[in-house]
Amino acid sequence: MVQSLNTTAELTAQGISYLGIGAKYGKILVGDRAFEFFNDNNVEDYIQIPWQNIIAVYVHVSGKTVSRRFKIKTDKVDLNFSSKSSGNILKIMREHLGNDKILRMPTLWDTTRSHFKHK
Numbered sequence: 001m002v003q004s005l006n007t008t009a010e011l012t013a014q015g016i017s018y019l020g021i022g023a024k025y026g027k028i029l030v031g032d033r034a035f036e037f038f039n040d041n042n043v044e045d046y047i048q049i050p051w052q053n054i055i056a057v058y059v060h061v062s063g064k065t066v067s068r069r070f071k072i073k074t075d076k077v078d079l080n081f082s083s084k085s086s087g088n089i090l091k092i093m094r095e096h097l098g099n100d101k102i103l104r105m106p107t108l109w110d111t112t113r114s115h116f117k118h119k
Contacts, residue, residue, distance in 0.1 A: 002038065002043060002044070002046050004029065004031070004034075004036060004048075005031070005033045005034040005036065005048050005050060006029065006031025006032055006033045006034055006036065007031070007032055007033065008031055008032050009029050009030070009031045010030050010031055010032065010092050011028075011029070011030045011085070011088055011089060011092050012027055012028070012029050012030075013027070013028050013083050013084070013085035013088070013089060014026075014027065014028070014083060014084065014085075015027065015028035015037060015081055015082060015083040015085075015089075016081065016082040016083070017037050017039070017047060017079070017080075017081055018079075018080040018081065018082070019047070019079060019080070023082075024039050024041075024045065025039070025040050025041070026038050026039040026040045026041075026045075027040070028081065028083055028085075028089060030089055030092045030093060032096075033050060033051065034048055034049055034050045034051060035048075035049045035051070035054070035072065035093065036048045036049070037081065047079065049072060049074055049079070051096045051097060053074045053075050053076075054072055054073070054074055054097060054101065055073045055074060055075060055101070056072075056073045056101050056102075056103050057070055057071070057072050057073070057090065057093055057097065057101060057102050057103065058070065058071040058073065058103050058104075058105045059071075059086070059090060059102070059103070059104065059105060060104075060105050060107075061104045061105075062107075066086055066087045066090065067086065068082045068083060068084060068086050069081070069082045069086070070082075070086055070089075070090065071105075090102060
């Protein structure tokens with residue numbers, strides 16, 4: 001059985017982890033000490049990321065709409081997740097990480113514009 005890093009769970013939501021080939025469905029748990037993902041089908045398949053190991057969280061934003069997908073960049077690896085509750089998950093993560101670590105992913109237009117600005 002997996003031991004959670006958190007002492008209190010602030011939010012639990014259905015989510016998808018995109019690690020390796022394919023998607024894994026499970027539960028996302030955001031708590032006082034870490035971001036955690038637990039696979040529904042395999043109890044031994046889990047991801048635990050303490051808050052101090054997270055460098056940044058990237059999310060697609062279009063207008064005022066927040067995408068379901070987000071990427072967590074850690075000191076070792078980048079992990080992609082998706083959830084219908086991504087807005088609530090990101091709000092709680094912002095409380096633990098601060099505004100400077102929750103970042104908007106650049107759009108195709110932003111990337112193209114910056115490419116021509118530097119030439």
